[in-house]
Amino acid sequence: MNTPSRYQKTMDKWQPLTAALDDRRRQALYRQRKISDSASSPEMVISGQPCLCFCSNDYLGLANHPAVIKTFKKASDHYGVGSGAAHLINGHSRAHHALEEELAEFTGRERALLFSTGYMANLGVINTLCRAGDHLYQDRLNHASLLDAGQLSGARQQRYAHLNNENLSAKCTKNTPKMVVTDAVFSMDGDIAPLPALSKIAQQHGAWLMVDDAHGLGVLGRNGAGTLAHFGLDAEQVPILMGTLGKGFGTFGAFVAGDERLIETLIQQARSYIYTTAMPAAIAEATRCSLAILQTESWRREKLQQLISHFKSGAAQLGLPLLPSDTPIQPLLIGDSAKANTISQQLLARGILVTAIRPPTVPAGSARLRITLSANHTEQQVEQLLMTLGALL
Numbered sequence: 053m054n055t056p057s058r059y060q061k062t063m064d065k066w067q068p069l070t071a072a073l074d075d076r077r078r079q080a081l082y083r084q085r086k087i088s089d090s091a092s093s094p095e096m097v098i099s100g101q102p103c104l105c106f107c108s109n110d111y112l113g114l115a116n117h118p119a120v121i122k123t124f125k126k127a128s129d130h131y132g133v134g135s136g137a138a139h140l141i142n143g144h145s146r147a148h149h150a151l152e153e154e155l156a157e158f159t160g161r162e163r164a165l166l167f168s169t170g171y172m173a174n175l176g177v178i179n180t181l182c183r184a185g186d187h188l189y190q191d192r193l194n195h196a197s198l199l200d201a202g203q204l205s206g207a208r209q210q211r212y213a214h215l216n217n218e219n220l221s222a223k224c225t226k227n228t229p230k231m232v233v234t235d236a237v238f239s240m241d242g243d244i245a246p247l248p249a250l251s252k253i254a255q256q257h258g259a260w261l262m263v264d265d266a267h268g269l270g271v272l273g274r275n276g277a278g279t280l281a282h283f284g285l286d287a288e289q290v291p292i293l294m295g296t297l298g299k300g301f302g303t304f305g306a307f308v309a310g311d312e313r314l315i316e317t318l319i320q321q322a323r324s325y326i327y328t329t330a331m332p333a334a335i336a337e338a339t340r341c342s343l344a345i346l347q348t349e350s351w352r353r354e355k356l357q358q359l360i361s362h363f364k365s366g367a368a369q370l371g372l373p374l375l376p377s378d379t380p381i382q383p384l385l386i387g388d389s390a391k392a393n394t395i396s397q398q399l400l401a402r403g404i405l406v407t408a409i410r411p412p413t414v415p416a417g418s419a420r421l422r423i424t425l426s427a428n429h430t431e432q433q434v435e436q437l438l439m440t441l442g443a444l445l
C-alpha cells in the first residue's frame with residue numbers, strides 16, 4: 053500500500069537491464085572491450101599484455117604506415133583536427149573532394165561520395181532508394197548495417213539463403229525487387245558472393261544490385277580494386293558499390309560509388325550524409341596516401357595470399373575446423389559460445405589475440421574464432437598461431 057520511495061522507483065527502472073545483462077553473462081554472450089595501448093599492428097599491447105594479434109581488419113598493414121601517418125600530420129597542420137560542419141555546410145574540404153575523385157577513378161565509376169562510416173553509408177543508400185511497398189532482398193549473412201538499413205527503410209525486406217541464387221531467383225519471381233543487396237566478402241565467414249550470377253538475376257528483374265565491398269577493396273582484384281575487379285564486373289553490372297576505408301585502406305570512413313544521378317540523389321536526400329559532421333579533412337588526405345600505396349604496392353596483396361595459403365594448409369594438416377575461405381578472413385568454427393570464449397582466453401594466455409565472435413553477430417550455434425591475416429604478419433607468426441591452435445584444439 054505504501055507509495056514506493058523515489059529510490060525504489062529508480063531501482064525498478066534499471067531492474068530489466070540488470071536482468072538482461074545477467075542473462076547475457078549466463079549465455080556466454082557478454083561482450084567486453086579490451087584496452088589497447090598501441091597502434092594497429094600484428095604486435096600490440098592489449099590490456100597491458102604484449103600479444104600477437106590475428107583479429108584486425110587492417111589487411112594490408114596501412115593503419116600504421118609511416119607515409120600515411122606523415123600525410124595525416126601534415127594535413128592536420130593545414131586543416132586542423134575537426135571538419136567543423138557537415139559536407140553541405142562548410143565541412144567539405146578540397147582533400148575530401150580530391151579523395152572522392154580518386155575513389156571514382158579507382159572503382160571505374162562516374163562519381164564517389166564520402167560518408168563518415170560504412171554503417172552510415174549503408175543506411176544512406178538503402179533508405180534513399182527503398183521505401184514502404186518496395187521489395188528488398190538481402191543475403192541472410194549480410195552485415196548488420198545492411199540489414200538494419202533495410203529494416204529502417206520500411207521496405208518489405210526478405211533474406212535469402214546464404215549464397216543461394218536459386219532461393220533469390222524464386223523470391224524475385226514471386227515479387228519483383230527494387231534492390232538486391234549483398235556483402236562481396238562476408239565479414240564473419242570470409243567467403244565471396246557469386247556476384248556475376250547475382251548481377252544477372254538483378255538485371256533480369258530490373259532491380260538495382262548493391263554490393264558492400266568492405267573486405268574486398270585493397271585485398272582482391274588487380275591493383276586492389278576489389279571483388280568487382282576480381283570478377284571483372286563493371287558499373288553496368290553492379291550499379292551501386294559501397295566501400296569502407298577503415299579496413300584495407302587502414303584509415304576511417306566509407307564511400308558510395310556509382311552513376312552521377314545516384315550520387316546527386318544521395319547528396320540531396322541521404323539523411324546519414326546530410327545530418328552529420330564530415331570526417332576530418334586530414335583523414336581524407338591520409339586516405340589519399342593509403343589509396344596510392346594500396347594500388348602500387350602489389351607485394352602486400354601477394355604476401356597476404358602467401359600467408360593465407362600457409363595458414364590454410366597448416367590448419368588442414370592439423371585438422372582444424374576452418375570455414376571455406378580464400379580471403380584474409382579465416383574463421384575457425386567452434387559452435388558453442390562458452391567454448392569459443394574459453395579458447396579465445398586460452399590463446400590470449402599464450403600471447404595470441406583472436407576474438408570469439410558469438411551470436412547475434414553470427415547465427416545461433418555458430419560461434420567462431422575469427423582469425424584474420426595481414427600483409428604485416430610474418431610466416432613465423434603464422435606458424436606460431438598454427439602451433440598454438442594445434443596444442444589447444
Ligand SMILES: *Cc1c(COP(=O)(O)O)cnc(C)c1O
Binds near residue numbers: 169172235239
Ligand atoms: C565494417 C563493415 C561495415 C561498416 O563499416 P564502418 O566504416 O566500420 O562503419 C559495413 N559493411 C561491412 C560488410 C563491414 O564489414
